[in-house]
Amino acid sequence: MNTRILRPLGYFLFASLFLGAGAAFADEATIKAGMKARLPKVLAAKDAGDVGEGADGLLHARGALSEDGAKLVAAENADRKAFFALKAKQTGGAPADVAKAMAKGFLARGKSGHWFRDAKSKWRQK
Numbered sequence: 572m573n574t575r576i577l578r579p580l581g582y583f584l585f586a587s588l589f590l591g592a593g594a595a596f597a598d599e600a601t602i603k604a605g606m607k608a609r610l611p612k613v614l615a616a617k618d619a620g621d622v623g624e625g626a627d628g629l630l631h632a633r634g635a636l637s638e639d640g641a642k643l644v645a646a647e648n649a650d651r652k653a654f655f656a657l658k659a660k661q662t663g664g665a666p667a668d669v670a671k672a673m674a675k676g677f678l679a680r681g682k683s684g685h686w687f688r689d690a691k692s693k694w695r696q697k
Contacts, residue, residue, distance in 0.1 A: 599657055605650045612643055623686030623694060624677040628655060628670030631688055 613630065616622040621640060625631045629648045636644065655666040655673070662669070678687055681697045688694050 599654070602650050602654050602657070606647065606654070609643060609647055609650075613647055616640060616643065617682070617685045620684075620686060623688055624674060624681065625688040626671070626674050626690040627667075628672075628674040628677070633686055633694065 613622070617624075621633060621636060622630050622644060623633055629651055630644050632640070632644055651670075651673070652666070655669040658664075658669045659666040678697075681687065683697055685697050686694055687697060
């Protein structure tokens, strides 16, 4: 084989793989940073009973929310969905499975008084 072609091709493939992995980690870091920045507001909304965790891994309004509250839930859920998809891609699983595992973790770590919605959309308080 012609090594003058194979060597640069090998470098190109290695660099593509390395840069692609770096982009995935940057995306994960960006997603986590957004979620971390919103965490105090999410916890305050949970403490107030305005929102709760769902069995689908998403944050859900328990009633009418203010415009800011609705934006908070939408932004949090967008990041969660992106995180579920990213983790599923990394592990070779399905986003729904990642979401269910995360939901179980939210329930286990949930504070007394926080609300949780089961798969049948029934709310219960911890």
